[in-house]
Amino acid sequence: MSAAPARIEAERLSKWYGEVLGLNEVSVEVGPGVTGLLGPNGAGKSTFLKLACGMLRPSLGRVLLAGEEPFDNPGVMRRVGLCPEQDAAYPGVACRAVLAYLTRLHGYGRREARLLAEAALGRVGLGHVLDRSVGTFSKGMRQRFKLAQALAHDPDIVILDEPLNGLDPSARRDLSGVIQSLGDEGRCVLVSSHVLHEVEHLARRSVFLYQGRVLAEGTRAEIRRELPQHPLQVRLLTPQPRVLAQRMLDAPGVVRVSTDAAGVDLLTTQPEAFFDHLQREVPAGGPAVTAILPGDEDLEAVFRYLTR
Amino acid sequence: MTTLVSQRPPPPPPPRGLLAGFGPAYAWGLRLALGRPLRMLVVLGVAAALGALTGWFSVHGGSGARAGDGEAAFQLWEGLKEALLPSAVPLAALVLVAGAFSREVSERTLVFHLVRPIARRTLYLARFSAAVTVAIPVALVPPLVALGVAGLPLPASTAWALVPPVVLGVLAFGAITCLLGAWFRRGIIAGLVYVFLVDGFMSEASGTMQRLSLVHHVLSLFHRGVDADFGALSERVRSSSEAAPASINPGDLISQVLSSERVDWMQPWSAALVLLAVTAVALALGAGRVSSRDYPLKD
Numbered sequence: 001m002s003a004a005p006a007r008i009e010a011e012r013l014s015k016w017y018g019e020v021l022g023l024n025e026v027s028v029e030v031g032p033g034v035t036g037l038l039g040p041n042g043a044g045k046s047t048f049l050k051l052a053c054g055m056l057r058p059s060l061g062r063v064l065l066a067g068e069e070p071f072d073n074p075g076v077m078r079r080v081g082l083c084p085e086q087d088a089a090y091p092g093v094a095c096r097a098v099l100a101y102l103t104r105l106h107g108y109g110r111r112e113a114r115l116l117a118e119a120a121l122g123r124v125g126l127g128h129v130l131d132r133s134v135g136t137f138s139k140g141m142r143q144r145f146k147l148a149q150a151l152a153h154d155p156d157i158v159i160l161d162e163p164l165n166g167l168d169p170s171a172r173r174d175l176s177g178v179i180q181s182l183g184d185e186g187r188c189v190l191v192s193s194h195v196l197h198e199v200e201h202l203a204r205r206s207v208f209l210y211q212g213r214v215l216a217e218g219t220r221a222e223i224r225r226e227l228p229q230h231p232l233q234v235r236l237l238t239p240q241p242r243v244l245a246q247r248m249l250d251a252p253g254v255v256r257v258s259t260d261a262a263g264v265d266l267l268t269t270q271p272e273a274f275f276d277h278l279q280r281e282v283p284a285g286g287p288a289v290t291a292i293l294p295g296d297e298d299l300e301a302v303f304r305y306l307t308r
Numbered sequence: 309m310t311t312l313v314s315q316r317p318p319p320p321p322p323p324r325g326l327l328a329g330f331g332p333a334y335a336w337g338l339r340l341a342l343g344r345p346l347r348m349l350v351v352l353g354v355a356a357a358l359g360a361l362t363g364w365f366s367v368h369g370g371s372g373a374r375a376g377d378g379e380a381a382f383q384l385w386e387g388l389k390e391a392l393l394p395s396a397v398p399l400a401a402l403v404l405v406a407g408a409f410s411r412e413v414s415e416r417t418l419v420f421h422l423v424r425p426i427a428r429r430t431l432y433l434a435r436f437s438a439a440v441t442v443a444i445p446v447a448l449v450p451p452l453v454a455l456g457v458a459g460l461p462l463p464a465s466t467a468w469a470l471v472p473p474v475v476l477g478v479l480a481f482g483a484i485t486c487l488l489g490a491w492f493r494r495g496i497i498a499g500l501v502y503v504f505l506v507d508g509f510m511s512e513a514s515g516t517m518q519r520l521s522l523v524h525h526v527l528s529l530f531h532r533g534v535d536a537d538f539g540a541l542s543e544r545v546r547s548s549s550e551a552a553p554a555s556i557n558p559g560d561l562i563s564q565v566l567s568s569e570r571v572d573w574m575q576p577w578s579a580a581l582v583l584l585a586v587t588a589v590a591l592a593l594g595a596g597r598v599s600s601r602d603y604p605l606k607d
Contacts, residue, residue, distance in 0.1 A: 055605065077422075
């Protein structure tokens with residue numbers, strides 16, 4: 001790796017899509033460790049990440065990775081790993097072959113690339129499906145694959161766009177551990193999410209985006225002080241909604257529970273304690289939770305509070 | 309969780325230069341092009357069937373009785389220049405080259421490449437090169453099968469003379485269709501319009517406008533390469549051969565464009581030069597386009 005420190009810097013970064021403003025004069029600095037990029041859908045998170053990865057060119061301002069502009073700049077990309085939001089696959093090609101190819105683009109030889117691909121797939125828990133095509137993977141396995149391809153070449157700047165989206169609780173725990181270890185190793189890790197709680201656990205610092213602007217940034221404690229005890233809306237997908245709803249009634253901070261055929265919707269005023277309770281409850285013989293989904297409306301309410 | 313750091317091979321030296329990453333990207337492009345065996349079998353089967361039918365009908369005609377060598381040579385020559393070359397070359401480019409880069413965009417796999425140390429233009433050139441590596445042999449199948457099935461006493465050099473028009477034609481048509489794929493959301497449709505409406509119209513036009521058609525240059529190479537061989541078997545080929553030396557007077561360009569006369573075939577070197585120049589310009593435009601545009605790659 002070159003001597004330039006691993007960091008992401010944006011200076012008055014703006015992006016228009018035609019007449020729609022996607023990002024409005026955003027200035028942030030992201031250094032070593034895990035940083036959360038938070039905001040409701042449409043806040044500009046993906047636009048920021050795509051600008052940072054060189055997929056888009058800024059309309060105004062600039063973004064720098066390790067001191068270099070990323071747009072069509074292969075030199076700096078050897079230091080970057082991206083877990084994109086969108087799913088993409090080469091139909092019928094084994095995930096090991098895809099990842100070995102992508103790693104070879106970093107200059108590794110055929111054999112080294114294959115070994116690195118296998119190691120990265122093993123690290124995210126896909127070591128048993130090396131010869132399966134990504135097209136046949138479940139949503140959770142695809143997320144793991146996307147994380148593996150972001151890490152295989154040992155980048156020191158790691159950008160993760162909604163990496164925990166649609167995962168079951170066990171996969172969330174596993175991948176959260178991987179992401180946290182990246183930050184502990186001193187890499188610059190930027191994780192976007194529209195789930196406040198999800199990133200709170202991972203990130204040392206967070207940046208809140210809303211309507212294309214930076215609303216707040218800082219450590220968890222600094223931002224928490226700006227927020228009231230606002231209830232968090234959570235949706236749990238399960239084959240046994242009624243049974244799960246009953247068990248969630250006495251979970252910490254739960255103020256409302258409702259069910260439908262596919263799952264349980266609830267509001268909690270103590271997100272951290274609630275999720276700890278959920279982690280204990282699910283493996284302890286409770287009904288299976290197949291996915292945890294955020295309630296966007298409430299998160300947007302939190303952001304509205306911040307904009308007051 | 310295990311950590312990768314202690315087990316890793318040393319990082320490679322940083323890739324540098326325009327061609328950094330070209331090798332793996334080219335090899336992967338070949339794998340993608342050949343990775344669907346059923347599709348390739350169908351394409352090759354159709355190509356071989358077209359060639360076989362042309363060869364058989366040129367010898368046996370509609371009646372099924374075998375014609376003399378002279379008549380068969382004339383019919384095969386007609387079939388090659390009127391049907392096989394003007395269709396096989398652009399079709400191979402459309403089917404196998406047009407999507408070489410644009411498929412990475414439409415299937416969003418480009419997102420994995422934009423964050424790798426490979427320049428966008430290098431990826432574009434690698435995918436194009438891989439696609440034409442597959443398309444050229446496919447486009448050679450119909451004329452060579454036609455020659456083989458006809459079984460006429462032509463010299464071996466006749467088959468070799470078919471290679472330049474096919475190779476240079478696929479390169480030029482491929483570069484243009486690949487460019488259209490990189491430029492437009494529905495690049496295949498734009499390619500179809502170009503191949504069959506624009507180039508097709510110009511190749512049938514009169515006067516100098518014909519020279520704007522790629523097919524005209526492909527056929528120039530064909531005529532300059534094989535007319536003597538076919539003419540040795542057939543008086544009709546000799547009398548209808550249009551392989552007269554080209555002559556352009558720049559002062560007469562407008563009158564030539566407006567003329568109803570068909571223009572002469574180009575000299576081989578000038579036809580080859582035009583096709584190579586078109587290839588180079590189209591590739592440069594395509595590489596420039598992909599290097600400068602945004603790729604949001606939304607789901």
